[in-house]
Amino acid sequence: MFIYRVIFVLWSAVALSGCAGSIERWIVDTRVHQGDVALERGNAADAALAYRLALRVNPNSAPARAGYVQAAAELARVQYGKGSFDDALATVDRGLAVDPQSAALAALKVTIEQAKLKREIVLTNYPTYRASVQEIAHAYAQLNATNALLLRSLKRFGYTFDARDLTAAIKRSYELQLEIAKNTNRLIVYRQLVTSGAPEMPEQTTTFGAASLLPLP
DSSP: OHHHHHHHHHHHHHHHHHHHHHHHHHHHHHHHHHHHHHHHTTOHHHHHHHHHHHHHHOTTOHHHHHHHHHHHHHHHHHHHHTTOHHHHHHHHHHHHHHOTTOHHHHHHHHHHHHHHHHHHHHHHHOTHHHHHHHHHHHHHHHHHHHHHHHHHHHHHHHHHOOHHHHHHHHHHHHHHHHHHHHHHHHHHHHHHHHHHTOOOOTTOOSOOOSOOSSOOO
16 A cells, blocks of 8 residues: 555656646747737837746746847847937846847947947037937927928818918928928038037037047948
């Protein structure tokens, strides 16, 4: 009887171990699938979370590791595009912790670090640059209002056939052309200021003699 009891206990342990292994594989596979779907939909944040949860269950899962590295890279690019350099670098570091040999993440980290350094140099030496680019962006955003008025006039003409609506549309079109030209010229001057490393001055012209400090593409 004792021998039978030992055999039963051993068989039960093996059965439970096999069941636990199956549950673990199911959880990992489910999380990896969720991550894959999120990546296909362009949701890198949810994908990274799903892969990370899979890695908590099985840190050695190759699909989960590869998926997390890809998601981390995509999420970091999104954060980088928004100017959130610290968040992007933290995301890259988490990806490198999973795969220290990832060439894509290593290259992305260098790119982000260089961009962060360039921004810090520019804003430290020329603090007005940030306000200037915000003003330029606002000026371009204002074009939407003029364009909306133009479209409204054209829409009215579609049912009134009143030439005055076309006249109003033409007027708005000229206004758009003038504003776009002004904004473009200011962009050119601003880019020259940044590439030359010169402080912005109200009387600044479009000609600069200083050597390029921070060349931009």
